[in-house]
Amino acid sequence: MRSTLILFSLCFALTAFTQDYKFGKVSKEELQEKFNPLDSSASATYLYKYRRTFFEYIQSEGFRLVTDVHERIKIYNQEGFDYATEQIRLHKNGSDEEEINSIKAYTYNLLEGKIEETKLTKSGIFKTERSKYLDETKFTMPNIKEGCVVEFRYKILSPFFSNVDDFVFQYDIPVKKLDAIFEAPEYFVFKTNAKGFLSVIPKTETKRDKITFTSKSRSGNYVSNTSFHSSDINFTKEVSSYNLANIPALKEEPYVNSINNYRSSMQYELSYTKFPQSPVKYYSTTWEDVVKTIYKSSYFGEELNKTGYFKEDIDAIISSISDPMKRTALIFDFVKSKMRWNRGYGKYTNVGVKKAFKEHVGNVAEINLMLTSMLKYAGLNAYPVLVSTRQNGVPLFPTREGYNYVVSYVKFPQGSILLDATSKYSIPNVLPFRTLNWHGRVIAEKGGSTLVDLYPKQKSKDNISMMVNLNEEGIIEGSYRSVKTNHMALSYRQKYNKANEEDFLEKLENKYSDLEISDFQVKNKNDLSKPVIESYKFNKESQADIIGDKLYFSPMFFLKTVENPFKLDSREFPVDFGYPAATKYQIIIKIPEGYKVESAPEKVAYSMPDNLGVFKYNVSLSDNTMHFLIILEMNQSIISPTYYDALKEYFKQIIEKENEQVVLTKV
Structure with a gap:
């Protein structure tokens, strides 16, 4: 159409x-x-x-x-x-x-x-x-x-x-x-x-x-x-x-x-x-020409070769460490703690790596070229990677203007990792969301280049568990716990750590329409080696419709999805989720005394073609308690427009299932 x-x-x-x-x-x-x-x-x-x-x-x-x-x-x-x-x-x-x-x-x-x-x-x-x-x-x-x-x-x-x-x-x-x-x-x-x-x-x-x-x-x-x-x-x-x-x-x-x-x-x-x-x-007409021009720039290649300003610091950090992975981790953490990103983009340095290091602040190129140079100095196979951020677009044709960002690439016998020290909460192979844009171009010393996929292969996970007590007036109270990894953890830390906790809580309560929250806690907000854990107790009214002697409610309560994001009849360009993800809900609901389950949603499993997405919905009953296990997985970062109809139908089925109701009746 x-x-x-x-x-x-x-x-x-x-x-x-x-x-x-x-x-x-x-x-x-x-x-x-x-x-x-x-x-x-x-x-x-x-x-x-x-x-x-x-x-x-x-x-x-x-x-x-x-x-x-x-x-x-x-x-x-x-x-x-x-x-x-x-x-x-x-x-x-x-x-x-x-x-x-x-x-x-x-x-x-x-x-x-x-x-x-x-x-x-x-x-x-x-x-x-x-x-x-x-x-x-x-x-x-x-x-x-x-x-x-x-x-x-x-x-x-x-x-x-x-x-x-x-x-x-x-x-x-x-x-x-x-x-x-x-x-x-x-x-x-x-x-x-x-x-x-x-x-x-x-x-x-x-x-x-x-x-x-x-x-x-x-x-x-x-x-x-x-x-x-x-x-x-x-x-x-x-x-x-x-x-x-x-x-x-x-x-x-x-x-x-x-x-x-x-x-x-x-x-x-x-x-x-x-x-x-x-x-x-002749001007730049091939990627080889483009890469050589960028590498030869005094604001790029020459900056990589400067080492005198950091030698003492790096020698002290790695002197007793021989393991390449540990050396990489120590240098990466050192740069993240030492430097502050000034929000400046660019593949070229502005004030230069030496001055940026001295002043503890720099643009993207200064921080990540510095990181690459330190890794090379430590004997690692490290290279700069040219990146075009998501907002900058995909560089389809050979042009120097196509790239506006730099990250680091380290090659090991067992594989390779990508690093970006501009983000305090980034970890190896978990780049900031802004950089997840198709391919980056790895630059070798003499100006040669090869492409590297910027989209992560490992899933980001959010495991949510919720204990709910429902009373006969339709009020729920209980506890909530979320365990997030990789990009989901990165995103959460970025939002939570820069916010005032009171404002953060107010937005969270408003997100779920006046949810009342108490005993709010966040664990591992700065310990990047562990998942970030959010937990709280909650209270919320009007979570069940009362009709006669029956109660009707969705077992996902305020967590259910109510609107399909895919509304167009057709779509001409890919759906880009940024990273593969899996969300798991474990919900235990204690029903009010004097009620029994008249009907509940049936178990189902939906999947998209070629295993692009999987949805599972399981329910079990024991005495006056209901157990729900709901799993939603998107296994690819990018979904081709040829799968748009299937994706739209997939989300339609998910939303309909999440909104199905349990019916309780008085005994």
């Missing part, structure tokens, strides 16, 4: 569009529009999205890349206010940096039948340094109200002609009209890589252009005469144009690593340059 809608909407791509999108020509009809006719759920709509990226020749500098942007956005309600903020990333490298200029922006509101304009002033534009390699210019439009239209345009000047930002065609909100143009002189040869399920094909044509050179000369012995001369160099350029209309929004769905992986876009990658009277110069 979804694919049909997308193809149908693209049929409008080359049709005439009568709306005037000249900057400043916002109409009353646009301001009066209450919702998007093709998507009434949209909080905002791109009325017009324009981008032109082209090459401009500056005689004193050479070629530079220029991008013109013009956007007009309709905001229907408060949920759409976020689209009134524009954030522009500007790359830099040493003295070379991208610039933004010619920002012009207005907010339009309809006031008593007249269009009111509010201009964005310079004081509303902010520039922030994000890292050594990235700045950000940000502005939020003034006078934002429900029903307003915002419009802005600006120009980006870039010396990095090999780094063309992707042309994106699909967004989180619908687009009524999109025009995009990319122009490349014959001296620059690009290859294209398309991404996403919405197929877009450009119109390409060759045009003539020219570069005009000017020079001046002086003549005369006593009176200087200056004359100017100009000459032209003619060349051809390839122009790719995209003209689309009524592009549907790309909706967020549950269990997606990054929705950007599936967003329709076109990447222009510089393959080589060929200037007159100059040899052909």
Whole structure:
């Protein structure tokens, strides 16, 4: 169904569009529009999205890349206010940096039948340094109200002609009209890589252009005469144009690593340059080229070779230890205790490993390149691993921009482990959730590389046991205990250890709709060698329906799942759980005196094809006590969209079973 809608909407791509999108020509009809006719759920709509990226020749500098942007956005309600903020990333490298200029922006509101304009002033534009390699210019439009239209345009000047930002065609909100143009002189040869399920094909044509050179000369012995001369160099350029209309929004769905992986876009990658009277110069077109370029960087490979700043500390730690696994564990724990992550991402260091070590704080690269270097110094087969985080997307094509993170890889005769010292609660082969994104690229000393699967093979477990006393008024009281391992333990520790316990308890009680908790305890919150254990006593009212002389209740009470996360008729991209998991519930219910079990859910076992998932539900009775054992397993981190119907039905069956009721009747 979804694919049909997308193809149908693209049929409008080359049709005439009568709306005037000249900057400043916002109409009353646009301001009066209450919702998007093709998507009434949209909080905002791109009325017009324009981008032109082209090459401009500056005689004193050479070629530079220029991008013109013009956007007009309709905001229907408060949920759409976020689209009134524009954030522009500007790359830099040493003295070379991208610039933004010619920002012009207005907010339009309809006031008593007249269009009111509010201009964005310079004081509303902010520039922030994000890292050594990235700045950000940000502005939020003034006078934002429900029903307003915002419009802005600006120009980006870039010396990095090999780094063309992707042309994106699909967004989180619908687009009524999109025009995009990319122009490349014959001296620059690009290859294209398309991404996403919405197929877009450009119109390409060759045009003539020219570069005009000017020079001046002086003549005369006593009176200087200056004359100017100009000459032209003619060349051809390839122009790719995209003209689309009524592009549907790309909706967020549950269990997606990054929705950007599936967003329709076109990447222009510089393959080589060929200037007159100059040899052909090739750029990164293979992963081998990319890896060698990264490794040779002074902010990566050279940082790995620095050892003087940590020798004394590491010698003291491992001097009496010969076992490689124990050495690895000691160095890993040392870095985690020594360093604090500053939340900075990147494959390159910022201040450098030596300074970061001295100040006890660093970005991802500084901490994990430091860890890798220490492990190598200790005689271990350790290597850095390039990673693209879940939000950064999957690097489908060879590009240096595809990776934004580094972890460590250690190879042993019996296998290998992955380490990330930025997380205090991470253990070997249990990486932070943000890094669980398909494959990482292990880099060897000379720049060679191989892929490593970042998804864990070992299941994360949560064993839950609950003792429940149910009275004839439908009130339950009892005890709860949860034992979590691996990623489930990591996630729990991250949430609990950084929270105020009172606030944590309040959120827990609210999660289960006013559950009353007492005697709350957490064991092993910092002992990573053991599972984290959460326990408490509870009391909760209205957990059984009383009808006549009968009680009706779900034996999972407040723990039951009530809503299927998979609602779409079909799904075009994988379901990504991040890690395989198993949850086991052992629930013992003591029924009230004077009642007997009239009926109870039957034993069942469900499974998905190819053993992707297993659900077991067992029940037994003894005197006035009911015993339930419920097991839910997802055996794979990633579920292919070909299994989506089976997964959706699997969860439907589970939810129906968890909500089945026990019926008690008075004796």
